[in-house]
Amino acid sequence: MEKWFVTKQINKNTFVISEPYHWEETNCYLLLGSKKALLIDTGLGICNICDEVRKITKLPVVAVPTHVHWDHIGGLWDFSEFYVHELEKDWIEENFPLSNEFVRKMLVKGNNLIEYINVDDYAVFQGNPKKILIDGDIIDLGNRKIKVLHTPGHSPGHMCFFEEATGYLFSGDLIYKGTLFANYESTDPEKYLESVQKISNLPVKRVFPAHHSIDILTDIISDVDKGLTDIKKQGKLCHGSGLFEFNQWSIIL
Numbered sequence: 169m170e171k172w173f174v175t176k177q178i179n180k181n182t183f184v185i186s187e188p189y190h191w192e193e194t195n196c197y198l199l200l201g202s203k204k205a206l207l208i209d210t211g212l213g214i215c216n217i218c219d220e221v222r223k224i225t226k227l228p229v230v231a232v233p234t235h236v237h238w239d240h241i242g243g244l245w246d247f248s249e250f251y252v253h254e255l256e257k258d259w260i261e262e263n264f265p266l267s268n269e270f271v272r273k274m275l276v277k278g279n280n281l282i283e284y285i286n287v288d289d290y291a292v293f294q295g296n297p298k299k300i301l302i303d304g305d306i307i308d309l310g311n312r313k314i315k316v317l318h319t320p321g322h323s324p325g326h327m328c329f330f331e332e333a334t335g336y337l338f339s340g341d342l343i344y345k346g347t348l349f350a351n352y353e354s355t356d357p358e359k360y361l362e363s364v365q366k367i368s369n370l371p372v373k374r375v376f377p378a379h380h381s382i383d384i385l386t387d388i389i390s391d392v393d394k395g396l397t398d399i400k401k402q403g404k405l406c407h408g409s410g411l412f413e414f415n416q417w418s419i420i421l
Contacts, residue, residue, distance in 0.1 A: 201309020213242025
């Protein structure tokens with residue numbers, strides 16, 4: 169059986185823990201401070217991401233999903249302290265908007281996971297967050313501060329995280345190389361554009377996406393901004409408009 173996670177060091181106190189053998193290629197980020205650590209996203213929960221975290225640090229860990237979708241909250245089972253945005257508190261506590269059956273179909277798309285789990289037993293994580301986050305909150309790790317940015321569009325409570333000291337932007341599902349999704353009922357294409365424009369004003373030095381390659385240049389932010397703006401000018405920034413393809417990315421509306 170192949171090792172499920174691949175961990176790489178970004179700098180002295182920042183690591184990416186990836187799930188490269190699943191078609192979504194989810195990236196989770198571990199940020200170490202002097203007092204505690206922050207885990208941004210926890211993957212699918214197919215294998216225990218907490219074991220990977222404990223290979224790196226013994227600090228207390230706060231887990232924060234960029235948004236409450238199964239591929240970001242799956243590993244929350246293993247963390248006693250986790251936070252979510254206020255608009256998705258209901259989703260994670262008891263009213264996740266998609267059925268386990270739908271999620272299981274998405275889980276096995278293009279993948280045979282029989283070595284790792286019994287897919288029929290897979291269930292979306294439900295639990296009670298220790299803290300509710302809103303736009304502008306600061307997560308203080310001790311000598312390291314991470315700002316919460318509410319960036320809805322892909323989901324109502326989607327968040328990006330920005331570290332001003334390094335210029336690191338952890339962009340979740342708002343920005344990445346590949347196909348962006350704004351076609352679910354719970355997505356909002358107009359707010360997606362507003363959120364991209366919001367982060368385009370930040371002094372970003374590196375972008376760390378929640379999916380696929382982390383070899384990504386900051387100019388992808390302006391590319392997505394321009395692309396979505398052009399789609400809006402055509403009157404097509406709405407559900408049902410279909411697939412739009414660009415150089416580094418595409419989007420389904």
